[in-house]
């Protein structure tokens with residue numbers, strides 16, 4: 344193991360529970376990860392010792408709360424290697440972040456301009472672009488798949504000088520495939536387009552360097568990276584953020600307010616109207632500290648170790664189909680699968696009876712599931728606290744499910 348798994352598991356008390364008379368095996372981290380006590384302690388400490396509103400008070404608690412909040416921004420900046428803290432905007436999560444970028448697109452798109460996304464996108468990286476296209480007369484184009492991965496020849500054919508935005512997921516929450524977003528950003532920039540990366544499923548699992556990727560926008564969610572729900576980040580290049588109109592208006596984001604007009608604060612606060620999710624940002628900062636201490640390259644390798652251990656066992660199970668790339672190195676710790684003769688919901692329910700928590704459904708990626716010609720899939724997803732024993736239990740539970748249903 345590349346990480347101290349026993350030490351890590353001791354930080355996640357939630358994992359030590361019995362579900363349906365079986366030890367819990369949590370394999371749904373792509374939906375949301377569990378939170379270590381270090382994150383929970385940081386949130387509790389804020390509420391018990393530093394709680395106050397930020398950027399508004401001159402009293403000691405307000406200064407401490409503001410310092411805590413802005414310190415988390417600095418931690419995220421370093422974590423994704425943004426060049427400036429001005430480029431790190433706190434949002435509710437990836438969905439909000441991508442909606443903000445699509446709102447910016449509405450500012451600049453003209454009829455017949457083109458937006459390019461892929462068929463493997465999450466709904467939060469599809470519907471905002473549908474809305475932007477509908478409101479501006481722009482054309483939304485999809486890049487399709489080849490051998491369970493993005494068809495790069497199709498992408499190169501579809502990104503043209505008419506393309507103004509390219510928005511692609513870094514890692515698919517269904518196929519698990521890791522997309523070459525650095526290469527795609529170069530293709531987008533060669534055609535004068537803005538590159539947007541959905542980083543929900545990559546940020547928790549591997550080193551992200553937004554300057555190396557040279558993406559123009561990058562979205563992430565705290566709850567997918569051992570942090571609390573309700574907090575995420577939109578990274579944007581400063582020059583573009585300065586062109587973006589604020590999305591929400593009110594306190595905090597203003598310099599001066601007159602009866603009929605107002606002026607905006609500088610970045611990043613221009614985009615942070617109202618009282619922010621202070622505790623959530625502090626929890627996100629603690630999650631960044633926790634993951635940084637383990638090491639993102641170590642986390643990625645741990646998930647590769649789990650994939651290399653479990654995939655051969657899964658592929659030996661008759662009637663089990665796995666979606667996504669054959670090569671484990673082309674995927675993160677996400678395995679979508681189906682069992683012949685069973686609906687994925689029945690599979691997930693049966694696995695839950697064995698204490699194994701997986702997701703079933705369309706995973707907020709209905710166009711992909713439809714494109715694959717499927718009603719739905721089951722999905723197992725791994726994180727830092729999963730072990731080879733968890734993998735063994737998944738394999739055993741699938742075999743028991745097959746036997747129980749006689750398939």
Ligand SMILES: Cc1ncc(COP(=O)(O)O)c(CN[C@@H](CS)C(=O)O)c1O
Nearest residue numbers: 373374436437438465516543564706707
């Ligand atoms: C690639 C990708 N992009 C965006 C999102 C949205 O993240 P939010 O924190 O909900 O805003 C998700 C969240 N996918 C969860 C919930 S549907 C899953 O079970 O796969 C995602 O995986």
